[in-house]
Amino acid sequence: MATAPGTVAFLLEQMEPAGVVSARRMFGEYAIYLEGKVVGLVIGDRLFVKPTPGALALAGDVALERPVPQITPYLPVEDVDDAGALVALIRAAWADLPVPPPKKPRKTGTPRKE
Numbered sequence: 001m002a003t004a005p006g007t008v009a010f011l012l013e014q015m016e017p018a019g020v021v022s023a024r025r026m027f028g029e030y031a032i033y034l035e036g037k038v039v040g041l042v043i044g045d046r047l048f049v050k051p052t053p054g055a056l057a058l059a060g061d062v063a064l065e066r067p068v069p070q071i072t073p074y075l076p077v078e079d080v081d082d083a084g085a086l087v088a089l090i091r092a093a094w095a096d097l098p099v100p101p102p103k104k105p106r107k108t109g110t111p112r113k114e
Helices: 005-018 053-059 083-096
Strands: 021-026 029-034 037-043 046-049 075-077
Touching (some): 005 021, 005 029, 046 083, 053 075, 075 083
Antiparallel strands (some): 037 046, 046 075
């Protein structure tokens, strides 16, 4: 079941106090970014956060799940209505993740020698 755009909009609104949050559509579902780092996924209208040490410490005794069989287990977030806890969770995950390498500029083409 594909994620509804309204679900993603609600989650982004809940996470807004954490900083610059955005979502990017990927393979029919969404990746959630916080200040340039992927901190989670939204798959089947459910939020999954990367299981970093900080996020796991805040989550307590929650079993990891595979949102889809082909990827590593993630931390499922059941209570997305508690914005404060959600912000703390994604900030903790963000703090443990490395800074992504800068993107290489696209080649625009080189002028031909004649």
